[in-house]
Amino acid sequence: MNKDSYSLQEALLYSHKMTQLTKAIWKTIEKDWQRWVKPFDLNINEHHILWIAYHLHGAKISEISQFGIMHVSTAFNFSKKLEQRGLLTFSKKEDDKRNTYVQLTNEGITLFEETMNAHDPEKNTLLKASLPLKNIYGRFPEFQDMESIVKELYGEDYLDILERSTASIREEY
Amino acid sequence: MNKDSYSLQEALLYSHKMTQLTKAIWKTIEKDWQRWVKPFDLNINEHHILWIAYHLHGAKISEISQFGIMHVSTAFNFSKKLEQRGLLTFSKKEDDKRNTYVQLTNEGITLFEETMNAHDPEKNTLLKASLPLKNIYGRFPEFQDMESIVKELYGEDYLDILERSTASIREEY
Secondary structure: OOHHHOOHHHHHHHHHHHHHHHHHHHHHHHHHHHHHHHHHOOOHHHHHHHHHHHHOOOEEHHHHHHHHOOOHHHHHHHHHHHHHOOOEEEEEEOOEEEEEEEEEOHHHHHHHHHHHHHOOHHHOHHHHHHHHHHHHHOOOOOOHHHHHHHHHHHOHHHHHHHHHHHHHHHHHO | OOHHHOOHHHHHHHHHHHHHHHHHHHHHHHHHHHHHHHHHOOOHHHHHHHHHHHHOOOEEHHHHHHHHOOOHHHHHHHHHHHHHOOOEEEEEEOOEEEEEEEEEOHHHHHHHHHHHHHOOHHHOHHHHHHHHHHHHHOOOOOOHHHHHHHHHHHOHHHHHHHHHHHHHHHHHO
């Protein structure tokens, strides 16, 4: 990583453009997500925790924090709220006393599946905004450059978990 | 936009992947940005307002809200704080009494330029994570697909403002 391999102007332009594009898209996703899960009395962090625990068939708090991109304390506190609602249980493993595992209860699984059934692609703003590209390419865009950046930022692990959760979606729908 | 032009599985996979990628990148940008402007006693909304008003040579509150992707009330309240610090002034135009315009004061311009001079690309995590792609392509990735999605989401206006602010960066650095 040679400092001289880009000019300050290039750096600023790239950084500014990425800020404006990712903020724009993330805020849209966030708003849609909130609207989607609110009827289930869930916020997006809580739904993300259910999502991760469901698709990974149980998960460590550290995995939820990493893949959910939330502080460990946020992951723990929202998991605790879900536990109090009877949607998940905490446990330790015999051979791994340091990590706390989260496992959905039957109620948690049912609630999560209800949220998935309530997902209406017609109300998914991002999806609708991506249809013109799908019409051109014949499929939704793949964003491999973004994937490669995320790999640099969060490590190979992050993409492994993404792969496991997409495999789980492929099996179930 | 034909509902049948994609399967529910495709929709979920795409939506899930975009959620994980854009959240990951946006949260990284947000964290770097906070660290960058904190020494100037600014939060990222305040800095974004200075940024927009600086590069657009004055801006309407509605433009700040649109391009900064914040509620009009957020744009107004943080602008008010900057006004109280003497960094910007509010005004109305003779021929446009409905809109409030924001104009940086000399102090605002100086402070904004100081923040830009303090920007250290070496501490910009996103930039560093994008260098492997730059080494492959010879330039930073362009993300035209993301641009096209943002155009669908926020309208041509949004990209016009992005174009004006990048032109301003090109002139000044």
